[in-house]
Amino acid sequence: METAPIAGLGPLSKRERLREMVADALRAAVISGEMRPGAVYSAPTLSAMFGISATPVREAMLDLVREGMVEALPNKGYRVRVVPETELDEVTHVRLLLEPPTVRDVVPLVPAADFPRLRELAEAIVSAVRERDLVGYIHADRVFHLALLGYAGNSQLVTIVSELRSRTRLLGLTPLLESGRLESSAREHHELLDLVERRDADGARELMVRHIGHVRGKWARGTPVDGAPESGAS
Template sequence: MDGERPVTEKSTTHLRTVGKREILRDRVRNALRAAIISGELTPGTVYSAPTLAAKFGVSSTPVREAMIDLVKEELVVAQPNKGFLITEVSEQDLDEVTAVRLLVEPPSVRAVVPLVPAEAFPALRELAQRIVEAAEKGDLIGYVEADRVFHLALLAHGGNRRLLDVVSSLRAQTRLLGLAPLVSKGTLVESAAEHHQLLDFVESRNAEAAELFMHRHIGHVRGIWAGGT
């Protein structure tokens, strides 16, 4: 078509570079989000991009780009010439998030039970196992990210993208401040294993049990948010 620029080797190389940068940005953003949720990054503390870059073994550029995304999620607040402030959440905030999650997630899990094809379970089992393995290693950031990926992958079988956005947003507003004590007590693995139990109900097509289990699971998580057990 007249006026179009030809696709050159230089332009395709640029596209590959951009693609790699976007993938890195996504990975850094997910890791930073998980670090905030797990409490690895302390609420009320300001972190500079270079400090975070050193912590995660990347350059400052993807960290700054990722943090801009997290500002939009209200997980951090930009501090000019200083860095990014990790936002704090109150007990009321946590209660409100829990209330909304209880309204949304358990019935959504129930609805998705008959929709998950048999061939999808091996992949879901693998995702659930990643949560357990992260717990066994005491990898809090890995635990939170694996948990997020698992639940969104399960609900994705319902085909409702807006639901996934809502659930993802609610999870991003949490603070699992009690995870570290669970690691020291050796009970985080037990909590991680709940994901396999949930899959047991889904795989057996027991929608009612899956819904009730998810309801209990969220209540358990609320205790962790408060720094309990």
């Protein structure tokens, strides 16, 4: 991974900011495929690429370990995690059990006064794609969907879904971005809100089934779940 040194970071007292910036750069490298699945990267090597000391790099990599993006290898470094096909199938199955019925249930619960805020969250997803900001896209997509699920009033469900989503979105985004399919699928979040505003609970559930099938299909470079057409949506 060829990464230019980060300029203008200020004194070492801004350690947390430095860690955050490095973590964002590493996430982008993993999501785009610049850091290859299965490859091992040492903290000293990465720190030299960033032009900084190894300490903030190690701290940032530990953030990615907790997020399931990389694995720590004692005395070697960090390996970009390869998600097994069986795990993708299992996570997809659990998400299908949780998310579509929950979205269906919250449709009548979303106050009309909240629609403008939800529209802003949906538009942030589209804007991130247009700016070619994959990390921003992942973040905006996560915020939107968890906000929608939050109307169910079940914090445990939101936490579980958040963890499951983070394990199925590590690969395949760059080809979708280059082909233009990612922007098309990003706009589907507005379609979901159209259904919510019309109080079409069954339609919203069906769209969520397609969304999850898209993750298993193109994002994970596998095959879509039965009955779920391919796209690049989340």
